Amino acid sequence: MSSSDLLTKAEEVPGLWRNRDFRKLWGGQTVSLLGSRVTELALPLTAIVLLDASPAQLGLLNAAQYLPVLCVTLLAGVIADRARRRPLLIGANLGRAAVLTLVPLLAWTQGLSIGALCVIAFVTGVLTAQFDVAYQAYLPALVPKEQLVEGNSKLQASRSVAETAGQGLGGALIQWLTAPVAILVDCLGYLVAAAALLRIRTPEVRPVRAARTSxxxxxxxxxxxxxxxxxxxxxxxxxxxxxxxxxxxxxxxxxxxxxxxxxxxxxxxxxxxxxxxxxxxxxxxxxxxxxxxxxxxxxxxxxxxxxxxxxxxxxxxxxxxxxxxxxxxxxxxxxxxxxxxxxxxxxxxxxxxxxxxxxxxxxxxxxxxxxxxxxxxxxxxxxxxxxxxxxxxxxxxxxxxxxxxxxxxxxxxxxx
CATH class of the missing domain: 1.20.1250.20 (MFS general substrate transporter like domains)
Structure with a gap:
């Protein structure tokens, strides 16, 4: 289907506001993105305030968050093409909530260290890499092709709002609750997103593989x-x-x-x-x-x-x-x-x-x-x-x- 066909048909189809399953995906992702912006600020502040991290250690923490993009993204694409995407999204959200909960738990039990933060950041990055790949692959199963521009526009709008408001929200929560506790807000956001995905009723067909390959x-x-x-x-x-x-x-x-x-x-x-x-x-x-x-x-x-x-x-x-x-x-x-x-x-x-x-x-x-x-x-x-x-x-x-x-x-x- 050409781009002009997509746009012509888009004018003939009711907007995604009427698509309940898309609204669940969109709403859950918006909450999750806001929480993620909080953690982006809270993780390094946890290292600085609680662990007196050096610049080199902060650089290591940043690298731990980025490395999964290079290490696992291509594998994440293979997994997203072999399995249903919605369970992958739910699992990634639940996994990120569980892993990030370790930050306040370790802080309260005096077991937090730079090494532990780096491991948590890396595992969270792995799950995020899987989520981001599966997420783009899942949208065409949820909305018609002629509404993909509208769907991606709404999702980008949520990301933009999160970028604008998330850092301010994160700063206020960290000031009020401390950085480790503020990370629990992100965990809650991931749980809300997982619950929203669980409520989607649009059936998803498992991707068909022509033959088993490596x-x-x-x-x-x-x-x-x-x-x-x-x-x-x-x-x-x-x-x-x-x-x-x-x-x-x-x-x-x-x-x-x-x-x-x-x-x-x-x-x-x-x-x-x-x-x-x-x-x-x-x-x-x-x-x-x-x-x-x-x-x-x-x-x-x-x-x-x-x-x-x-x-x-x-x-x-x-x-x-x-x-x-x-x-x-x-x-x-x-x-x-x-x-x-x-x-x-x-x-x-x-x-x-x-x-x-x-x-x-x-x-x-x-x-x-x-x-x-x-x-x-x-x-x-x-x-x-x-x-x-x-x-x-x-x-x-x-x-x-x-x-x-x-x-x-x-x-x-x-x-x-």
Whole structure:
């Protein structure tokens, strides 16, 4: 089914507000995402406040959270294509709730250590990797193809709200309850999400395998299908380029904001939070943009806006009202554009990849596009050291802009 067919039929089908099972999935995931933002803040604060963690130990804790993406994502795709996805989602939520409960228990019994936190972070990351892959593969079984854009838009909106409100909620809960106890809020969110998934009544058919194959062959098939499709290959490699350079921004911008522009921590946090507000706007506008431009053109438009917006960051004149307005505009437009790109990119995979392969294709995308992130951090440190933060951001913005031009000229929009 082409993207134009999807959008035409979407206008003829009642909205997902009337789909009870989707509302259960959406509501549970929204609560879970809010809790996850609390834990993102509470885990390092637990290490700092209770264990007096050193910078090296905090780096180790961060690595433990990230490593599962590289270690288990491709295997998670195989599992998602061999089993029903809803039980995987329920199991991942229950598992994360159980594992994170260990943090307050160990804190109360004086058994908490940096090593224990790293193990908990790693296991939670493994379960999250499985959840994220199975989650994208499950949505097409729950909603019609012509409503995938709407479904992904609503889910992206929840993620944007969680990004904006979750850190503030986390800070208040940690101040009030202490970091280990605040993690129990995340556990409760996972239990709510699991209960919502248990109440879904839409039947799910187990993926059909043509023949029993090894894990290695299944992983290879997912890679082969992704790389042989010109459309999927171009989208994946451009998303990787974006992630590589956006991580440069994540590393350099705090230095730029604090040391060059003289923003305080509160001002810096407010500017960064504007990106989530832009992402919320992008998630709300994605459906209309897709209807007007087509899914492919909307995706390319989103990436062009997100990339061009980064060029505003090094143009900020200082910490005054004008400088902050320029920075906020850059982050809002970036958040808007990348939300539009992500929604339509995911929708295209869900609509065009056969059901028995979508788990592995989604895992391949996640693996490749995230594998470049550590290199982006190193590149950011190098550029800031050699050229200074402002020039490093300018070089990065130009790099993102060049990548966007290549993406626009790749005929991806016409293919999709």
């Amino acid at each position: 894990v290695r062959k299944d992983v290879a098939e997912g890679l082969r299908v992704t790389l042989r499709s010109r459309l999927l290959r171009v989208i994946m490699f451009h998303a990787s380029w974006y992630n590589l350079l956006w991580d440069v921004v994540l590393v350099v911008f705090p230095l730029y904001g604090i040391r060059v522009l003289g923003l305080g921590p509160a001002g810096l946090g407010g500017v960064v939070a504007a990106g989530s507000i832009g992402a919320l706007g992008g998630s709300l506008a994605a459906g209309r943009l897709g209807a007007r431009l087509g899914v492919g053109r909307a995706m390319v438009f989103g990436m062009a806006v997100a990339s061009a917006a980064t060029l505003l960051l090094p143009l900020a004149p200082g910490p005054g009202a004008t400088g902050i307005a320029v920075l906020v505009a850059g982050y809002v437009l970036n958040g808007f554009g990348i939300a539009v790109f992500n929604i339509h990119s995911i929708t295209l995979r869900q609509a065009t990849v056969p059901g028995h392969l979508i788990g592995r294709v989604s895992a391949t995308f996640r693996f490749v596009t995230w594998a470049v992130i550590p290199a982006g951090g190193l590149l950011g440190g190098l550029l800031a050291t050699v050229f200074g933060p402002r020039t490093a951001l300018l070089v990065t913005g130009v790099g993102l802009g060049v990548g966007a031009v290549v993406f626009v000229l790749s005929r991806t929009a016409k293919q999709s």
